[in-house]
Amino acid sequence: MIEVGGNSSANAIYEAHVPDGVKPGPDASSEQRTKYIRSKYEHQEFLKPGLKISNKSVPQPSPPKENSFHAPSSSSNPTPKPECLDGAIGHLKITVLQGANLAVRDMLSSDPYVVLQLGEQKAQTTIMRSNLNPIWNEDLMLSVPEDYGPVKLQVFDYDRFSADDIMGEAEIDIAPMLTSAMAYGDASMFGDMQIGKWLKSHDNALLEDSTVNIVDGKVKQEVSLQLQNVESGMIYLEIEWIPP
Structure with a gap:
């Protein structure tokens, strides 16, 4: 929730398409609330069509190695281009x-x-x-x-x-x-x-x-x-x- 800007922003994403009458009201039971929360976050049933949010763990950085990188002359300034790696997202x-x-x-x-x-x-x-x-x-x-x-x-x-x-x-x-x-x-x-x-x-x-x-x-x-x-x-x- 913090990463997407807080509770309001999270709800705008995860509750983008909630059918009428599905969201529990103030008097809903604990079982109804639990079912709704799992449908909302775990199963992602109310997202925009075709959207699926993955929650993969980010690998830890490798220990720093001794610098062996040497810059070319400052006169070179090539136009940056994507490397277009296979499988790039x-x-x-x-x-x-x-x-x-x-x-x-x-x-x-x-x-x-x-x-x-x-x-x-x-x-x-x-x-x-x-x-x-x-x-x-x-x-x-x-x-x-x-x-x-x-x-x-x-x-x-x-x-x-x-x-x-x-x-x-x-x-x-x-x-x-x-x-x-x-x-x-x-x-x-x-x-x-x-x-x-x-x-x-x-x-x-x-x-x-x-x-x-x-x-x-x-x-x-x-x-x-x-x-x-x-x-x-x-x-x-x-x-x-x-x-x-």
């Missing part, structure tokens, strides 16, 4: 907006770039030379497999003659967005509204709660992250769900 367009107060890894500054990883896929931004508050506004695309986990984000400092230095990392839980997007189906049929939320907690890198919204017929989410395992640094993103 859709795509994420992740706009890396900007970084703030990033860590110093050279003499007085750093040459940062961002790497996103989902499963075996990797996508990266261009390198921003000597900039601790870079503005990328750069779109990266990732295919979403059926057994998706979190998106891993890492920031590196580009070094020409040695391995690139890590400048912090974070994980993006995409389950709230995908759960909400699949529950509502065709977002173009709805007006602008909030449909879900990823809540800030001590277990994640969020700077603040991140809401999932339908905006101009598209499912979008703004994410602000405090980089982990580093002395300082924040990254700001916008994520858009692109259905297959």
Whole structure:
């Protein structure tokens, strides 16, 4: 219920098509209430036609490995394209907006770039030379497999003659967005509204709660992250769900 925006939003999904006289009234017995609740959530009898919400467990992230990824020259800026993996359930367009107060890894500054990883896929931004508050506004695309986990984000400092230095990392839980997007189906049929939320907690890198919204017929989410395992640094993103 939290992921789809609370009780009212959950009811809008799970009670979209309740026949007259089926929903228990104030004087209904415990047996009638239990039957209705199981029909509503477990059997999903009142959803929009053709909609089925799966509740799969999200795999845990693998332990971090030593960085062996090296960025290409900052002069290259290819147009991002979906990898269209077999069995992909859709795509994420992740706009890396900007970084703030990033860590110093050279003499007085750093040459940062961002790497996103989902499963075996990797996508990266261009390198921003000597900039601790870079503005990328750069779109990266990732295919979403059926057994998706979190998106891993890492920031590196580009070094020409040695391995690139890590400048912090974070994980993006995409389950709230995908759960909400699949529950509502065709977002173009709805007006602008909030449909879900990823809540800030001590277990994640969020700077603040991140809401999932339908905006101009598209499912979008703004994410602000405090980089982990580093002395300082924040990254700001916008994520858009692109259905297959």
